[in-house]
Amino acid sequence: xxxxxxxxxxxxxxxxxxxxxxxxxxxxxxxxxxxxxxxxxxxxxxxxxxxxxxxxxxxxxxxxxxxxxxxxxxxxxxxxxxxxxxxxxxxxxxxxxxxxxxxxxxxxxxxxxxxxxxxxxxxxxxxxxxxxxxxxxxxxxxxxxxxxxxxxxxxxxxxxxxxxxxxxxxxxxxxxxxxxxxxxxxxxxxxxxxxxxxxxxxxxxxxxxxxxxxxxxxxxxxxxxxxxxxxxxxxxxxxxxxxxxxxxxxxxxxxxxxxxxx
Amino acid sequence: xxxxxxxxxxxxxxxxxxxxxxxxxxxxxxxxxxxxxxxxxxxxxxxxxxxxxxxxxxxxxxxxxxxxxxxxxxxxxxxxxxxxxxxxxxxxxxxxxxxxxxxxxxxxxxxxxxxxxxxxxxxxxxxxxxxxxxxxxxxxxxxxxxxxxxxxxxxxxxxxxxxxxxxxxxxxxxxxxxxxxxxxxxxxxxxxxxxxxxxxxxxxxxxxxxxxxxxxxxxxxxxxxxxxxxxxxxxxxxxxxxxxxxxxxxxxxxxxxxxxxxxxxxxxxxxxxxxxxxxxxxxxxxxxxxxxxxxxxxxxxxxxxxxxxxxxxxxxxxxxxxxxxxxxxxxxxxxxxxxxxxxxxxxxxxxxxxxxxxxxxxxxxxxxxxxxxxxxxxxxxxxxxxxxx
Numbered sequence: 219x220x221x222x223x224x225x226x227x228x229x230x231x232x233x234x235x236x237x238x239x240x241x242x243x244x245x246x247x248x249x250x251x252x253x254x255x256x257x258x259x260x261x262x263x264x265x266x267x268x269x270x271x272x273x274x275x276x277x278x279x280x281x282x283x284x285x286x287x288x289x290x291x292x293x294x295x296x297x298x299x300x301x302x303x304x305x306x307x308x309x310x311x312x313x314x315x316x317x318x319x320x321x322x323x324x325x326x327x328x329x330x331x332x333x334x335x336x337x338x339x340x341x342x343x344x345x346x347x348x349x350x351x352x353x354x355x356x357x358x359x360x361x362x363x364x365x366x367x368x369x370x371x372x373x374x375x376x377x378x379x380x381x382x383x384x385x386x387x388x389x390x391x392x393x394x395x396x397x398x399x400x401x402x403x404x405x406x407x408x409x410x411x412x413x414x415x416x417x418x419x420x421x422x423x424x425x426x427x428x429x430x431x432x433x434x435x436x437x438x439x440x441x442x443x444x445x446x447x448x449x450x451x452x453x454x455x456x457x458x459x460x461x462x463x464x465x466x467x468x469x470x471x472x473x474x475x476x477x478x479x480x
Numbered sequence: 481x482x483x484x485x486x487x488x489x490x491x492x493x494x495x496x497x498x499x500x501x502x503x504x505x506x507x508x509x510x511x512x513x514x515x516x517x518x519x520x521x522x523x524x525x526x527x528x529x530x531x532x533x534x535x536x537x538x539x540x541x542x543x544x545x546x547x548x549x550x551x552x553x554x555x556x557x558x559x560x561x562x563x564x565x566x567x568x569x570x571x572x573x574x575x576x577x578x579x580x581x582x583x584x585x586x587x588x589x590x591x592x593x594x595x596x597x598x599x600x601x602x603x604x605x606x607x608x609x610x611x612x613x614x615x616x617x618x619x620x621x622x623x624x625x626x627x628x629x630x631x632x633x634x635x636x637x638x639x640x641x642x643x644x645x646x647x648x649x650x651x652x653x654x655x656x657x658x659x660x661x662x663x664x665x666x667x668x669x670x671x672x673x674x675x676x677x678x679x680x681x682x683x684x685x686x687x688x689x690x691x692x693x694x695x696x697x698x699x700x701x702x703x704x705x706x707x708x709x710x711x712x713x714x715x716x717x718x719x720x721x722x723x724x725x726x727x728x729x730x731x732x733x734x735x736x737x738x739x740x741x742x743x744x745x746x747x748x749x750x751x752x753x754x755x756x757x758x759x760x761x762x763x764x765x766x767x768x769x770x771x772x773x774x775x776x777x778x779x780x781x782x783x784x785x786x787x788x789x790x791x792x793x794x795x796x797x798x799x800x801x802x803x804x805x806x807x808x809x810x811x812x813x814x815x816x817x818x819x820x821x822x823x824x825x826x827x828x829x830x831x832x833x834x835x836x837x838x839x840x841x842x843x844x845x846x847x848x849x850x851x852x853x854x855x856x857x858x859x860x861x862x863x864x865x866x867x868x869x
Contacts, residue, residue: 281869290785290866311789318787324868328782330487332494337485344484345787388786400869 229297236299237396237428238264238287243296245282256282258451260296266395267426269419269441271433274448280432281400283448287430288398289316301395318345321389321427323399327381329373335360335384336369342388359391360384363417379410386414390421397421399431403438415441439463488799491772502768506808507815509761510845513754514816514833515823517841520750522829524737526659529830530595530666531726531733533605533656536572537706538713539732540696543722547739548661551577553692554721562696562713562723567704572603574695575674577688578663579681583633584641590631591663594622594643596674603697606668608654615651616670624650627657627828628665635665643667644677658828660740665828696721758848765804765852769797773859778868785865793860801853805845812845813838 229241245257256279264270272280285291286298289305292313298305303316329338339356348355360369363383373381382405389397397418403411415438422429431442439445445462447454455465493499527548540562542552559571575596580589597603599616608623615621622643624635633641639650656666669677671690678688700709706725713723724732741747773780780793813833820831 285866285869288785314787314789317785322785324782326778328778328868330779332490333485340485341783342786349483
């Protein structure tokens with residue numbers, strides 16, 4: 219196993235057209251003798267406006283990569299620029315500031331049961347300080363996601379798909395330039411899952427925001443501009459959806475192009 | 481409507497049943513503190529009920545009478561001497577003794593305290609004295625304290641029984657309350673009747689006469705300087721008596737309270753119990769707050785991922801703590817008020833809920849909830865948004 223390179227290494231300069239720019243990133247869990255490396259020399263460029271699906275077997279480090287890009291972990295090695303900001307070596311406090319420009323969508327909706335759909339979304343708007351217009355912004359975003367008539371419902375009276383759409387509205391209401399999604403469709407049925415993915419697709423096209431999505435859900439691979447396969451902490455492949463499917467054709471249990479409307 | 485969403489409040493009231501039990505828990509801790517604190521204060525305050533009714537600014541007692549329990553009298557002529565000083569308007573004698581009272585129903589004897597005064601003099605601020613003055617002048621009559629313990633039997637005008645093995649008739653009642661020195665109750669009678677019962681009680685008992693007085697009450701002329709008169713009297717009267725102002729820092733009433741504070745474990749015991757109530761409250765509130773944080777940790781972690789700082793989440797938990805302390809205090813204080821009344825009726829002790837005591841315990845409740853909150857927030861601080869994925 220090679221020694222991780224020191225931070226004195228020269229990295230390419232910041233580029234305006236990249237939402238996420240990862241260079242020679244190594245990441246370890248734990249410290250000292252117990253430390254275990256989970257990401258090995260990752261270099262990745264995500265241009266603005268792309269939808270990128272991150273896939274791979276469990277334990278391959280997908281989620282870790284996602285949380286690193288989301289400024290949820292502090293890192294020391296390599297270079298990770300998100301929306302033009304270098305995250306390596308940032309303090310926890312500074313990381314919080316970076317997170318405000320990122321929309322997170324989780325596998326679970328993580329909505330407050332005590333708040334209405336609108337209030338849950340307004341929690342995100344309050345971060346921007348727009349207290350007077352927060353209700354309108356939340357209402358507009360919920361309407362855009364087809365929940366205009368559910369604005370004042372509490373999560374317990376919403377269906378699973380509706381809850382996930384509220385969570386997406388919360389992630390998108392501040393119009394983030396980067397959206398990180400972890401299995402956003404895992405808890406949804408086929409139709410709801412497809413709706414959610416279509417919203418993300420439309421959003422990225424209309425607002426030019428970048429979407430990085432971890433998923434095992436083969437039904438939604440078609441929305442991606444790129445599919446990145448991560449195995450054992452290393453980048454295995456980086457290809458278009460069609461090429462990705464072709465490469466999997468040998469395996470009958472896996473994906474086929476017939477599943478998509480392309 | 482440009483306000484923050486009151487997340488703490490909404491989280492608390494979301495589950496109404498849990499909210500109600502939470503408030504009941506805080507209320508119970510408040511109740512514990514109020515009861516223990518109340519008993520402590522009642523035991524102290526009760527000692528002062530008789531003292532506060534003496535109708536005079538200056539009190540004379542035997543120097544050896546360090547508290548109302550000590551049965552030491554002083555020579556009555558000291559009162560006549562005191563009356564000669566400038567500024568002293570009048571000097572009244574109070575005779576106090578303890579003797580057996582026979583419960584007319586059970587025929588069992590119980591010790592009661594007899595307080596005797598000249599019914600024609602305004603010695604005591606007891607309004608019932610005015611209405612029963614005429615009856616008290618009759619031989620073998622007395623007034624019974626309605627707050628006396630149940631052991632003395634029925635307390636009403638017309639009860640006929642025995643006091644010191646002699647016939648006695650109750651001609652009415654008054655309301656004062658018992659204390660450590662009062663035995664099972666207080667009996668109020670005229671000084672003439674006092675002589676009838678205590679002048680000749682047999683070879684083993686101390687004979688009482690008008691020659692000795694238990695408490696002397698001096699009424700000063702209006703506008704007189706109490707401090708100066710106390711000083712003059714103490715300097716000029718023989719040293720067998722102690723002259724004290726009734727009220728004030730070094731007064732007779734405070735001296736009695738201090739005696740019980742310094743010579744009993746009441747303060748220690750009840751302060752300990754009160755602080756136990758305080759810690760029970762801390763644990764209860766901590767449980768409530770911890771459960772809230774644990775149940776919503778994914779949501780709180782999501783807030784952190786969205787860009788909320790730790791300080792915001794700490795604020796939410798602390799707000800919940802403050803809401804619980806204030807809203808839990810209200811039922812606690814209301815139920816305590818009822819229990820104070822019930823306990824006062826059952827024991828004859830003097831339970832009073834003064835504004836200062838309520839505010840003190842409100843502050844204690846507040847601190848209680850803040851401490852719990854401070855422990856519970858560590859859970860929020862350690863919530864790692866990266867774990868939500």
